[in-house]
Structure formats: structure tokens, C-alpha cells
Amino acid sequence: MLEVKVKFFGKEYELNQERGDWIDLQARESRSYYKGEIVYIPLGVAMQLPEGYEAHILPRSSTVIKFGLIHVASGIIDNGYCGNGDEWHFVGYSIKDENVFVGDRVCQFRLVRNMQTVEFTTVPELNNSDRGGFGSTGK
Numbered sequence: 001m002l003e004v005k006v007k008f009f010g011k012e013y014e015l016n017q018e019r020g021d022w023i024d025l026q027a028r029e030s031r032s033y034y035k036g037e038i039v040y041i042p043l044g045v046a047m048q049l050p051e052g053y054e055a056h057i058l059p060r061s062s063t064v065i066k067f068g069l070i071h072v073a074s075g076i077i078d079n080g081y082c083g084n085g086d087e088w089h090f091v092g093y094s095i096k097d098e099n100v101f102v103g104d105r106v107c108q109f110r111l112v113r114n115m116q117t118v119e120f121t122t123v124p125e126l127n128n129s130d131r132g133g134f135g136s137t138g139k
Helices: 063-067
Strands: 005-008 023-026 031-033 038-042 045-048 053-059 069-071 089-094 098-100 105-113
Touching: 031 038, 053 069, 053 089, 063 069, 063 098, 063 105, 089 105
Parallel strands: none
Antiparallel strands: 005 045, 023 105, 031 098, 038 089, 053 105, 069 089
């Protein structure tokens, strides 16, 4: 089992994996926003991730419907982002006028092992079959 040190900003809430591999994150502050705005939602946590891991933050499946937010930032937190004030945020683009309230589960995260060291080799050809171009797998 991996140990993750967590600091809460404000009210503590439960972080668990009981419903799957992803862990829900909650809004720390209530926010009102309007269609077309970029919205930064503080998630009330900072974490020290285990060596060799990073966190991937993604919206919950209901985020766009409930909150009118489309995730617009990369949502990758490396294990170097672990300072006392390094609070995690969800960054979204609003497609409608809406509100988020304290405690709303707006996104989720999971821990992923970092990519190992990679060596790139230049070759004149790849000698594999072409798949037919971008977007070709749905034929």
C-alpha cells in the first residue's frame, strides 16, 4: 500500500477508493461563474506523493452536466508539487452560468507511476502497417 501525506486547507473530507480506482475531490469554496469563463476551483488538498508517482486529475462523468464545466488544464500533478501551500485546483471552462458549492465533488484523481527514462533512436523507416491516418480506428 502506498502512503500519501495530505494537508487539508479548511474542512477535511474523506479520500477513499471504495467506489473504484479514482478518488473524488471536493470544492473548498463556493463559486458562481458565467458561460465563457475559465474557472479555478480550489480542491482543499495538498499532497506529498510517493517517489515515482504523479496524480492525474480528471472531471467526474457528471461534472459537465451538473456544473457546466469542461476540463481545460492538463490535470497532471508531479511529486515535486508538494509544498505546504501547493493546493490542488480544478480548472474548467464554463459552458453555462452555474455555481459550485463547498463540498461538491467536481473531479477525481488517481496515482500513476511516472514514465521511466526513455531513449529515442532515429530510424529511416518504422516498417509497420499504416492505420490510415488520424481518426481512422472507427471505420
